[in-house]
Amino acid sequence: MRVLAYGCAHNWLHVNADWVVLEPVDADHRPVPPGRPSHTVLLSNLANRVQPLLRYDLGDNVLVRPDACPCGSAMPAVQVQGRAAEMLEFPAGGGHVRIFPMAFGTLLDRVPGIAQFQVVQRRRPRCGCG
Ligand SMILES: [Zn+2]
Structure with missing residues (x-):
């Protein structure tokens, strides 16, 4: 930018x-x-x-x-x-939930000493939901 x-x-x-x-x-x-x-x-x-x-x-x-x-x-x-197209996925109740990375940004913005951060999801969760 x-x-x-x-x-x-x-x-x-x-x-x-x-x-x-x-x-x-x-x-x-x-x-x-x-x-x-x-x-x-x-x-x-x-x-x-x-x-x-x-x-x-x-x-x-x-x-x-x-x-x-x-x-x-x-x-x-x-x-x-954050990025709109990059949702994070976590296993939950046999399926998975999708969370905007912005949720972590909102949290980390309040931590003193953190000016920048990066969230990396290395693999998608395994579940039986396809
Ligand atoms: Zn200014």
Whole structure:
């Protein structure tokens, strides 16, 4: 997201809104208001006339800051919460449950000293549910 946005000292990414349009949306591509995590985000950029991007689905869960960032930037501020397409699966009751990685992000964001993290699922759970 470096070209799309730049990080500030308050751990937000400020979108280069004069260059790209980011639309946080739910699973049905309906707009999600600031302050609520999105299912994914759509990217549009018309600067490249050879290969313009129109509502390209990045697959990132983002949270748009609903208020002004204390760093003073007037650009929209977002935080990437995880990936929409990569659900984690855990065995449960003979089947399995699927959990958004964002659930771990919400938890780990509250642990002092953790600035970044990565959740890796090495294999899918075995179950009789197919
Ligand atoms: Zn900021």
